[in-house]
Amino acid sequence: MKVGILGYGNLGRGVEYAVEKNDDMELVGVFTRRDPGSVSVRSGAKTYHVDDLPNMKDDIDVLIICGGSATDLPEMTPKYAGMFNVIDSFDTHARIPEHFSNVDEAAKKAGKIGIISCGWDPGMFSLNRLYSMSVLPGGKDYTFWGKGVSQGHSDAIRRIEGVKDARQYTVPVPAALDAVRSGQNPELTTRQKHTRECFVVAEDGADQEAIRQAIVTMPNYFADYDTTVTFISEEEMKRDHSGLPHGGSVIYTGETGEGNKHVIEYKLNLDSNPEFTGSVLAAYARAAYRMNKNGESGARTVFDIAPVMISPLSGDEIRAHYL
Amino acid sequence: MKVGILGYGNLGRGVEYAVEKNDDMELVGVFTRRDPGSVSVRSGAKTYHVDDLPNMKDDIDVLIICGGSATDLPEMTPKYAGMFNVIDSFDTHARIPEHFSNVDEAAKKAGKIGIISCGWDPGMFSLNRLYSMSVLPGGKDYTFWGKGVSQGHSDAIRRIEGVKDARQYTVPVPAALDAVRSGQNPELTTRQKHTRECFVVAEDGADQEAIRQAIVTMPNYFADYDTTVTFISEEEMKRDHSGLPHGGSVIYTGETGEGNKHVIEYKLNLDSNPEFTGSVLAAYARAAYRMNKNGESGARTVFDIAPVMISPLSGDEIRAHYL
Numbered sequence: 001m002k003v004g005i006l007g008y009g010n011l012g013r014g015v016e017y018a019v020e021k022n023d024d025m026e027l028v029g030v031f032t033r034r035d036p037g038s039v040s041v042r043s044g045a046k047t048y049h050v051d052d053l054p055n056m057k058d059d060i061d062v063l064i065i066c067g068g069s070a071t072d073l074p075e076m077t078p079k080y081a082g083m084f085n086v087i088d089s090f091d092t093h094a095r096i097p098e099h100f101s102n103v104d105e106a107a108k109k110a111g112k113i114g115i116i117s118c119g120w121d122p123g124m125f126s127l128n129r130l131y132s133m134s135v136l137p138g139g140k141d142y143t144f145w146g147k148g149v150s151q152g153h154s155d156a157i158r159r160i161e162g163v164k165d166a167r168q169y170t171v172p173v174p175a176a177l178d179a180v181r182s183g184q185n186p187e188l189t190t191r192q193k194h195t196r197e198c199f200v201v202a203e204d205g206a207d208q209e210a211i212r213q214a215i216v217t218m219p220n221y222f223a224d225y226d227t228t229v230t231f232i233s234e235e236e237m238k239r240d241h242s243g244l245p246h247g248g249s250v251i252y253t254g255e256t257g258e259g260n261k262h263v264i265e266y267k268l269n270l271d272s273n274p275e276f277t278g279s280v281l282a283a284y285a286r287a288a289y290r291m292n293k294n295g296e297s298g299a300r301t302v303f304d305i306a307p308v309m310i311s312p313l314s315g316d317e318i319r320a321h322y323l
Numbered sequence: 324m325k326v327g328i329l330g331y332g333n334l335g336r337g338v339e340y341a342v343e344k345n346d347d348m349e350l351v352g353v354f355t356r357r358d359p360g361s362v363s364v365r366s367g368a369k370t371y372h373v374d375d376l377p378n379m380k381d382d383i384d385v386l387i388i389c390g391g392s393a394t395d396l397p398e399m400t401p402k403y404a405g406m407f408n409v410i411d412s413f414d415t416h417a418r419i420p421e422h423f424s425n426v427d428e429a430a431k432k433a434g435k436i437g438i439i440s441c442g443w444d445p446g447m448f449s450l451n452r453l454y455s456m457s458v459l460p461g462g463k464d465y466t467f468w469g470k471g472v473s474q475g476h477s478d479a480i481r482r483i484e485g486v487k488d489a490r491q492y493t494v495p496v497p498a499a500l501d502a503v504r505s506g507q508n509p510e511l512t513t514r515q516k517h518t519r520e521c522f523v524v525a526e527d528g529a530d531q532e533a534i535r536q537a538i539v540t541m542p543n544y545f546a547d548y549d550t551t552v553t554f555i556s557e558e559e560m561k562r563d564h565s566g567l568p569h570g571g572s573v574i575y576t577g578e579t580g581e582g583n584k585h586v587i588e589y590k591l592n593l594d595s596n597p598e599f600t601g602s603v604l605a606a607y608a609r610a611a612y613r614m615n616k617n618g619e620s621g622a623r624t625v626f627d628i629a630p631v632m633i634s635p636l637s638g639d640e641i642r643a644h645y646l
Contacts, residue, residue, distance in 0.1 A: 304630075305629055
């Protein structure tokens, strides 16, 4: 199975590692909007300009698109679904129906498969919401994120005047987690579910109190949360905050019979958010390839894909060893 | 969707509750090998003798078979897959390939779907082993059961002379759970993973020390575990041990990139094992019905079934609200 990677940021690098771990996959090349000569690819795979893609339709079985959800993917995924089997990690929840429909149209026209919104949330978390809800209808689902780095929130802090660098951790509130796990079905406000911990490197002479105020009052990002701001040095930032850990829990509570309670929890504890997301993309790229070989076309999500399709093993092997 | 239940023990009662919770399902009747007049069905659904089944092929969309894995299901599931879409919770892991093949042959011949080994283990636990293994190849999976009642182990104690009643709890060892969750990838013996707690009502004048010895030395069931035996009264048994709670965790640890660790845990905490298993069976009965309506036939497991097939919601609704 020949794989192309479009975009070589953190996620593209994560996919590159994942492709190496899967014996049935081969990395054809990394595609970039930059000058290909300027991009140094860790594995030594070939680099190409994105404009070379239309000439490589026969060389790539699945193109894994590693772009941003805000502007890249809404344009890129439908475009390349017209040429290749594609997969992306589109995560703007409100725009998923529109994105699905655009990819579906392009993929059907080209006779290709386009898998959207794949990763861990949306992705593995979504699967667990759906499985639980289907098994225990009428229950309640909770999603907690963290402890982990939110890149969007870190970027928002970096845009404040006087800020040199910043890292924001989303942290679930332990008391809220405990209440949900105990099956109490609490109603929780935004503030009760998560806190936000910010580590900031300020520019020399910057007004730290003004920066702190700008963060904690920022609408949408911080105003609805209990937010702590800690100023650190550049050295401390590099030493203590260079990783991109993340994770969280989907917890579902439901009842059966005469008041019997059930709690289902799916929990991720990830050292590297982009490498785990890249691993999910690689596994589902396998499904895109297989479904297309079976003659299917159009857009798909993790919900539409039988688990056996993402495994390198045969049905016989899986039933014998994993059932 | 018209559902029949074959067998009215704890699991059959669990399925009965589950069918009531799903608006798109209707319980046609309960089928039994006993005298139907002697079986009192909680919901008031009709009872039939099992021999009536061949005359009701047009009245039932899916037959949910609630028999035992030792002798009932190996015979029943292939037999009724020749007449109906069927589903069972066959859990003798070593015999799954043989059972799958028997059901596959019968179901294909009849143009029906037969889903086997559905529940939580095998079932939801199996799904989580497969998803994790596919996303993070080369990792390690651990399954812990409990705290919960093992009916097989409780029955084994009841067969000892002088025992009036017994309840056995399987309990994961906290230190083993902690070591696995921390990503240490320990090698664990049977004894290191679980302990067994037994509560026994002895007959008047029975030799309690002899009973204790018979339990803790019993091969396969107890000899390889640290087992505690507590003698209690009939009243205490009824008051404190009448439920059938169970649960456990599937924990998978894997690596990506340059030593980044990831821990995936799926955890169930169930007040009622048979009611939860019954709920899983009902959800997958929906998939059996839909797949057969789509023209498919043959044996299936949870691995072969796209998640969307078990949900009462449409693809549009699921994408908009659960992705």
